Amino acid sequence: MSETTVRIQDDLYEAVNGEWLKTAVIPDDRPMTGGFSDLDQDVEKIMMADFKAFAEGTKTTDIPEMKYAIGLYKKVMDTERRNREGIAPVLPLLEKIRGIKTVEDLNREASDLLLEGVELPVQTEVEADMQDASVHSFIVYGPKIILPDTTYYDESNPAGKQLLAVWADMAAKVLTYAPLTEEERKQYLEDALAYDALVSKKVKSQLEWSEYYKCHNPMPADEVASYTSPFDIKKLLTDLYGEKAPEILVVYDPKAVKEMNGYFSEETFEKYVHWAYVRTLLRATAYLSEELATLGKTYTRVLTGVAADPVLEKQAYRTVSGMYSEPVGVYYGRTYFGEEAKKDIVDLVKKIIETYKLRMDKNGFLAESTKEQAKLKLSTIVIKMGYPDEIKEIWSKLVFDEEDSFFTAVKKLSGIRAKDMLDELLKPVDRTKWVMPGHMVNACYNPSSNDITFPAAILQKPFYSLKQSVSENLGGIGAVIGHEISHAFDNNGANFDEKGNLRKWWTEEDFKAFKDLTKDMIEQFDGIEFHGGKVNGELTVSENIADNGGMGVTLEIMHTLPDPDFRAYFMNWARVWCMKAKEEFIQLLLANDVHSPAVLRANMSPRNFSEWYEAFGVTEKDGMYIAPDKRISIW
Numbered sequence: 268m269s270e271t272t273v274r275i276q277d278d279l280y281e282a283v284n285g286e287w288l289k290t291a292v293i294p295d296d297r298p299m300t301g302g303f304s305d306l307d308q309d310v311e312k313i314m315m316a317d318f319k320a321f322a323e324g325t326k327t328t329d330i331p332e333m334k335y336a337i338g339l340y341k342k343v344m345d346t347e348r349r350n351r352e353g354i355a356p357v358l359p360l361l362e363k364i365r366g367i368k369t370v371e372d373l374n375r376e377a378s379d380l381l382l383e384g385v386e387l388p389v390q391t392e393v394e395a396d397m398q399d400a401s402v403h404s405f406i407v408y409g410p411k412i413i414l415p416d417t418t419y420y421d422e423s424n425p426a427g428k429q430l431l432a433v434w435a436d437m438a439a440k441v442l443t444y445a446p447l448t449e450e451e452r453k454q455y456l457e458d459a460l461a462y463d464a465l466v467s468k469k470v471k472s473q474l475e476w477s478e479y480y481k482c483h484n485p486m487p488a489d490e491v492a493s494y495t496s497p498f499d500i501k502k503l504l505t506d507l508y509g510e511k512a513p514e515i516l517v518v519y520d521p522k523a524v525k526e527m528n529g530y531f532s533e534e535t536f537e538k539y540v541h542w543a544y545v546r547t548l549l550r551a552t553a554y555l556s557e558e559l560a561t562l563g564k565t566y567t568r569v570l571t572g573v574a575a576d577p578v579l580e581k582q583a584y585r586t587v588s589g590m591y592s593e594p595v596g597v598y599y600g601r602t603y604f605g606e607e608a609k610k611d612i613v614d615l616v617k618k619i620i621e622t623y624k625l626r627m628d629k630n631g632f633l634a635e636s637t638k639e640q641a642k643l644k645l646s647t648i649v650i651k652m653g654y655p656d657e658i659k660e661i662w663s664k665l666v667f668d669e670e671d672s673f674f675t676a677v678k679k680l681s682g683i684r685a686k687d688m689l690d691e692l693l694k695p696v697d698r699t700k701w702v703m704p705g706h707m708v709n710a711c712y713n714p715s716s717n718d719i720t721f722p723a724a725i726l727q728k729p730f731y732s733l734k735q736s737v738s739e740n741l742g743g744i745g746a747v748i749g750h751e752i753s754h755a756f757d758n759n760g761a762n763f764d765e766k767g768n769l770r771k772w773w774t775e776e777d778f779k780a781f782k783d784l785t786k787d788m789i790e791q792f793d794g795i796e797f798h799g800g801k802v803n804g805e806l807t808v809s810e811n812i813a814d815n816g817g818m819g820v821t822l823e824i825m826h827t828l829p830d831p832d833f834r835a836y837f838m839n840w841a842r843v844w845c846m847k848a849k850e851e852f853i854q855l856l857l858a859n860d861v862h863s864p865a866v867l868r869a870n871m872s873p874r875n876f877s878e879w880y881e882a883f884g885v886t887e888k889d890g891m892y893i894a895p896d897k898r899i900s901i902w
Contacts, residue, residue, distance in 0.1 A: 302844060303708050330598050343586050409469055608726060712754035814871075
């Protein structure tokens with residue numbers, strides 16, 4: 268790639284990716300293209316071809332659970348039947364919602380509605396308990412809202428008004444297919460918008476959700492019930508669990524639950540029912556006729572700037588790869604991921620963990636007792652690389668009848684998965700579960716199980732290749748691995764111990780020093796102008812800390828190589844963050860994503876390390892320079 272247009276000392280991202288940016292074309296059915304997205308497109312092409320062959324009988328697999336995925340794929344592709352049935356498959360569920368005339372009706376039907384995918388006045392789920400990660404908790408929080416974040420509902424935010432208008436127009440058009448009178452359609456839409464407006468005043472913002480360790484708010488079920496009344500959450504629990512109903516619930520969003528009468532009461536009950544009807548119908552459109560499916564995606568297309576829906580084969584693959592994620596991921600991993608690469612990557616992860624321990628020993632603000640706890644946490648990180656060795660039992664339970672419509676099949680499958688999730692409350696936490704499937708181009712750290720997951724699909728160029736130099740791999744997948752490990756010590760992960768339990772294992776002085784460094788990181792990014800908006804340093808701080816840590820630990824490893832190429836390291840770092848996106852999607856990410864814009868991820872982290880300045884001779888006269896006293900290296 269050319270470095271002639273822009274000097275690398277002034278703009279690493281542009282110098283490395285500039286030529287690519289000039290010619291890269293964003294697919295009509297995607298909001299972006301670039302590093303992660305390009306790999307995802309490549310995986311999608313391979314898997315679409317395989318599923319087409321499976322459906323035609325020209326290719327087979329020995330993974331039993333895949334036969335169900337292939338069966339669902341065929342239902343998506345059967346547009347003749349889908350178009351003939353139109354809205355009919357969802358009508359029984361919509362009539363069931365219409366039949367809820369009183370709160371008593373709702374309380375009586377709540378457990379069934381929950382398993383059928385109808386949104387209740389509160390959201391519920393079962394997750395590992397933050398205080399004791401070996402057991403599960405029953406989680407309660409507020410409903411979902413239409414717009415991407417509560418900030419969009421502010422009167423001063425024109426984007427919110429525009430998006431609500433798009434959503435309302437879409438909903439009005441979809442409602443014309445429903446067996447309602449014109450007056451009823453108008454009332455249902457008006458009430459759905461009114462109920463959403465009430466909810467938006469009570470639920471958490473994306474910024475509040477970004478501090479996820481603050482979600483742990485255990486409350487007696489009786490206390491929660493006093494807030495949710497007249498919705499009877501205790502009856503819901505009894506219907507779900509009988510005499511084993513939990514007596515303690517964990518409230519992830521206390522304000523939404525404690526102030527629930529602000530959006531759910533006898534007075535607002537009809538608005539809730541109409542809201543639930545409209546939202547259920549809109550979600551169902553994806554599984555009905557092609558016409559309804561296209562119409563039902565209108566809001567999302569506008570929100571992300573996507574010009575067109577994916578072709579049918581791609582829609583089918585995306586549907587089944589989501590519903591049967593683990594079997595599909597295992598198939599991809601076994602078929603396309605090499606054991607040689609897996610061994611090489613695991614060795615690299617172990618080296619990064621050991622280097623992290625050395626960096627902890629040299630850390631200047633931690634007490635010895637805290638360093639020992641940090642090294643213990645590093646020693647117990649579980650590495651999940653490529654894809655799982657076995658497929659969990661739940662995936663063999665996801666069955667449907669041959670005569671089922673596409674919508675009915677998806678409703679059954681979603682209900683089975685929901686029931687399985689709820690049943691986990693009475694079981695110990697299974698730490699061998701994977702939170703990402705093998706075909707996903709992504710990676711993550713899970714604080715509740717202290718593990719890192721790197722699906723097979725991300726372990727490709729430019730992130731990683733046996734054909735790339737060690738320096739390039741360290742600047743790519745190495746820094747990403749270091750990034751994920753750093754999440755164990757970011758502003759969220761630092762609150763969890765080696766077992767995944769929410770516990771204070773720092774001294775007060777250490778945590779204060781860490782908080783001060785966190786503030787420095789917030790300030791380094793906060794307010795940077797980008798595409799007419801500004802970066803929120805507080806929203807993105809955990810990911811910025813992780814980028815900083817990932818670079819710091821891999822640069823240390825670079826110094827141990829016999830022939831390190833720091834220029835190649837930094838250039839590949841910039842290469843993996845290349846991204847070209849629709850303007851609408853950029854604005855969406857800027858307002859809601861906990862990650863900083865890709866160009867800043869490429870350009871900000873290097874400035875904090877002396878190796879950057881030495882590799883390219885960067886001085887105070889250059890755009891990629893910051894003064895030594897402003898440079899941050901936390902981990």
